[in-house]
Amino acid sequence: MRQVIRRFLNHLETEKNASLITIESYRYDLHKFDDYLVKRLGTRFLPGDVTRDHIRDYLMWLSEVGHQRPNGPSARARALAAIRSFFKYAHRAGLLRDNPAGDIPLPKIRMGEVRALFTRSVIVSCALSQQIQVLLEKSEIGQ
Secondary structure, three states: OHHHHHHHHHHHHHOOOOOHHHHHHHHHHHHHHHHHHHHHHOOOOOHHHOOHHHHHHHHHHHHHOOOOOOOOHHHHHHHHHHHHHHHHHHHHOOOOOOOOOOOOOOOOOOHHHHHHHHHHHHHHHHHHHHHHHHHHHHHHHHO
16 A cells, blocks of 8 residues: 555645645655554555545544544544545546545534644744755755
8 A cells, every 4th residue: 555655645746736745744644544554454455455444443543542642633634634635546546446535524623723733834834944945055055
């Protein structure tokens, strides 16, 4: 499945012109989902082996245990958005007969959580911009 995830992330970058932050967020969420599935399905499985129940169980796991701690509705919604987009891509690419994530509803998000998520995104964006600036300065110095 990791190979299909790589193809999907490449598709986001080259064909959808997605931002670096979007690609990295999707990479994080999809790799975490893949790690979860490896524990349940083993190491050799394809996107077609994943069912709606696997996705729903994963979202439940995120809400109760999570990777390092329980995740709130906004984090689960972001993870589900990445999973939905991935399976939509796999379905359109002919790798799936049905999209197992297509009709799973997003968790309800309270307004305070939206503000907190936006603030976190701004902080990550600023940090990434600073890292890019440092790399650009280093490359100009080296020339």
